[in-house]
Amino acid sequence: MMKQDAESVKAPGKDSLHQLHKSQHFWNSDSIYKDQSKILETYCELAMLECLVHGGHALSLKAYFISKLPDLSPLYDTLFYLNLSFNEFRQFPTEVYRLEHLEFLKFRNNPIRDIPFGIHNLKKLRTLIVSFCSLSSLPDGVFLLPYLQALDVSYNNLTSLSNDISNLRALEFLNVEGNSLPALPCGALKLKLKQLRVSNNHMHPLFWGENTHIQPQSLLDLAAMAFAKKSLFLYYADIPSEAKEILQKVKVCDCCRGALSGEGLRFIRPCEKIFGIRKLPFMFHTCSPSCYKSFMSQTESLTKHLYES
Template sequence: MAAARRGGGGDSRAGFRRDAGEPGPAVPQGLIRAARKSGQLNLAGRDLSEGESDSLGLRGRCGGPGVSRRREGDRRIPPPLCAGARPCLSPRGRHAAWSTRLSGLVPANVWRINLDIPEEAHQNLSFGAADRWWEQTDLTKLILASNKLQCLSEDVRLLPALTVLDVHDNQLTSIPSAIGFLENLQKLNVSHNKLKNVPEELTQLSQLKSLLLQHNELIHLPDGFGQLISLEELDLSNNQLATIPSSFAFLTRLVRLNLAHNQLRSLPAEISAMKRLKQLDCTKNQLETIPSELASMASLEQLYLRKNKLQYLPEFPSFKLLKELHVGENQIEVLSAEHLKHLSSLCVLELRDNKLKSLPDEITLLQGLERLDLTNNDISSLPCALGNLPQLKLLALEGNPLRTIRRDMLQKGTQELLKYLRSKIQDDTTSLNEGSPVTAMTLPSESRINIHAITALKVLEYSEKRAAVIPDEIFNAVGSNSVTTVNFSKNQLNEIPKRIVELKESVCDVNLGFNKLSSISLELCVLHKLTHLDIRNNFLTSLPEEMEALIRLQIINLCFNRFKIFPNVLYRIPTLETILLSNNQVGSIDPLQIRKMDKLGTLDLQNNDLLQVPPELGNCINLRTLLLEGNPFRTPRAAILAKGTAAVLEYLKSRIPT
């Protein structure tokens, strides 16, 4: 009540007036003063309301650009205008409005924070140098989340400097057309409201990077949606959308797109123009097919198609970077080699709750697969080749009518099951030593060559044998076949097998990790089609200059070796996209050379001996992942590293001497 009494003497120039008995301002003046200095105002969870029940409307209207004012002694207040709202003129309506108003409104001085003279200035208060109101900072961040707003005032146009506007978790049924005046807006969060449409004016926000509209009641989107050309993140999940505008083709900077939990029956082929898209979520829609044009989205890393009506798995000939594919709870009956042969980077394949009856032997093409979920299908037997997946950590098989594997074996866990499957590989193989009988002491994996893997999968596999040399019989078994993948990892090799040069016309993926190599022989340098080289966990201290002949090399893994300097030859391989050099002893890098590598997106230098990070590294804008943790440098601090690559690069760039 004391606050109410103080409110009765408000100055008429303060932008709004109060009569005795009215509630005090819902926003403390201290917050307003702080916002004038910081440019940020957080009014989340303050029980604010602004809508048709606000018939007293002194603190900002929802439909017009001005602020309604009360004349001295006049208790008849014109109702505010609100899109889709009716004025409350009856006594009962006014009573309801007063009840709502007691919970607090969005005061007009919030919208007019950069226009009106502060209330303190009218009281002739002295201002220190830091408090001079005429030097106030424009409001750039406004948070009105978790209130009871039914609509936003058109006065939002009075905050043109806003870069962040967060009004999620309210009761909004519309967005004011004045939103189009916020030409600097970069992030708009209107999620968890009751929006039924999006105004055309929103499409004028050419600087908008993040638009969150999930959990609303949207039925359609404006045709001009493609004008939001700066968008990097768009969340439209949990709405009622049945179609997507073809103008989505212009959202070429989009990195994350969430369309989950809608009513989409198809995806427009135009979204294939999103060349930078990394994550696409179409979970729980009505999709029956996926457009073939989707295959051209070469940057896609995560694809969610769960809970749809797909009857077959689409073929993805260009998805070489795809790491996660989720297609559970569909009606897929067949999984073929054509579906798998282009998914070499896949780490997670989720196929639960479908109608699969079998798996192809070509499942071993997915050499990087870490998780395979086949729960609740109709699979009666497993291919023994499944045991040759070296990275598989989780194999979920519950709810399948498996007949060839005992239940107690299934209960022993993934690794025991894979070991069992490897022991059963007998068909279409030939003995390493045809003249020597296989005894009870001979492990099947040591005594046989997997001819099927060579002929059908184009994989030459001889790993985990603890062998000091690769037997000639292994190379002899290749014959005239074209082998694309070589896996000699987890042995005790002191040198690279010389006969590997025989595979130079076809091999593109070589794994020599976990051996005892102290140098790289020139035989490896002539594999001119090589795109992926894994030589981690060896004793390497340098790389030969001849490696610059590997003009197609995209990924190289040098982790856990003994490098003390960054291998100079890597600077001269312009095709490199990923360099993994963690857990070595590297003391410095050349940022000018790194910047010239315009395709390099991932650089892992964790746990090395970097005493400083050159600021010029901040100019390497192509880096999407830069890992520096575990080095002895003092700056950037750990708090900055934790914010991610973009924050680290921005920090480094700010420290470049001018």
């Protein structure tokens, strides 16, 4: 079977299963399947059977109202399309991670609150749809998917995205509609998106003030940055474990690319026009007031200043 785009894959659905049931007079004996869970289990088994009959490439369990997966082991080596939308999963089914050839995963309208880091095991994943769920954050594993082209996390409870989104160099479509994002992370400036959806978020300038933090930094963070910038760890053989733990958390300043400890100074700056959108806001974390002032005084485009200099 030649692999096709997600929208053109005809996965087996309940309509065809109903025809199969009727042809076999499956429901002639009502006394056999009185328990609802048994009925759902039987639906899943028949969907699995039909998938295997058609080569084991595409499986749709959409709107089966299940909370756990059937045994997918017969499909580990063949499945590349899986639709689990409109079900009752409260935890992400980690059995999915064993589908090494999976390219399309749809998980819309499930009451899950988080996705485990192991999502990065789906190395061939190209489309991930986790919209209309209850996610408050995305795991770092999502940003380690090298071939991901489409990511839909619309209508969740996201208040921020990681700068690691910049690792998704194959990403062409991003949908973050219907969340509580005040801005996109500045790492998104590195993406080559063909389509971006950001409506129904908190991106209006009226929200920027409450989402920025231009306050004095703690002495601990300032000391950690000075220690890291001057590479003092090269001169001290015996560093207390507490200090090592703090230094291991030192990050990179979004503006000068130097050391950044703690949250830094958080601020929002819009880009004149990018991804076909005007005045799209981006969130930055800078290491010091002087770095912040220097960055804000720059007049060239954000992408040129940050990534082409």
